[in-house]
Amino acid sequence: EAGVVQSPRYKIIEKKQPVAFWCNPISGHNTLYWYLQNLGQGPELLIRYENEEAVDDSQLPKDRFSAERLKGVDSTxxxxxxxLGDSAVYLCASSLSHNTGELFFGEGSRLTVL
Amino acid sequence: GQQVMQIPQYQHVQEGEDFTTYCNSSTTLSNIQWYKQRPGGHPVFLIQLVKSGEVKKQKRLTFQFGEAKKNSSLHITATQTTDVGTYFCAGFGGSNYKLTFGKGTLLTVNP
Structure with a gap:
């Protein structure tokens, strides 16, 4: 069974440019998470989806960040x-449901902003 | 909001020595999870503890959940070089039922 797939793995951009990350969760997983991980830190939740609904986006900087999960499967x-401060690894994870425990993480997308 | 603190931040051991990392939450947890992240890799789920005072073992790894469900520990017996990585605890709870990760403990093992 395929795991969580993310792309791109690496992205280098100049400040003020736009960037997008894509995630394909494990088939059948209703819950999808986007986490931010800075070097030497634990993952920090940006947004959680239950199917296509964003149920927790309290930590998402909405002035510059946006996310969507059309049809309740893939997410961007x-x-x-x-x-500059956005340089970090963006991790996507999925789980069967928010209450069932185990999160399956993708490889992550490493962003460098110059 | 809910905070999860982990100590130590770093631990360097000689191969064969034991290792323990501790996790403390500012609030009572519904459950606690442990993840391992190898250098350059992504977090991989190790285990989930749910019951007060629960102890679970996976080969050389022993996980404990405190009686008050606010703290947890991971103990590795006789470390091996394959144990190298960062170990994260993640507490599930709080008013918004959120999974909050600690900052992790980076374990390095000298062969």
Whole structure:
């Protein structure tokens, strides 16, 4: 069974440019998460989806970040415009449901903003 | 909001020595999960503890959940070089029922 797939793995952009990340969760997983991980830190939740509904986006900087999960499967996370401080790894994870425990993480998308 | 603190931040051991990392939550948790992240990799689920005072073992790894469900520990017996990585606890709870990760403990093992 395929795991959580993310792309791109690496992205280098200049500040003020837009960037988008894509995630394909494990088939059948209703819950999808986007996490931000800075070097030497634990993952921090940006947004959680239950099917196509964003049920927790309290930590998403909505002035520049946006996300969508059309049809309740794939998801995209966009940053526009990117700032230097956005350099980090963006992790996508999925689970059968929010209450069942185990999160399956993708490989992550490493963003470098110059 | 809910905070999850982990100590130590770093731990370097000689191969064969034991290792323990501790996790403390500011609020009572519904459950706690542990993940391992190898250098350059992504977090991989190890285990979930749900019951007060629960102890679970996976080969050389022993996981404990405190009686008050606010703290947890991971103990590795006789470390091996394959144990290298960052170990994260993640507490599930709080008023908004959120999974909050600690900052992790980076374990390095000298062969």
């Amino acid at each position: 996370l966009k940053i526009q415009p990117a700032e």
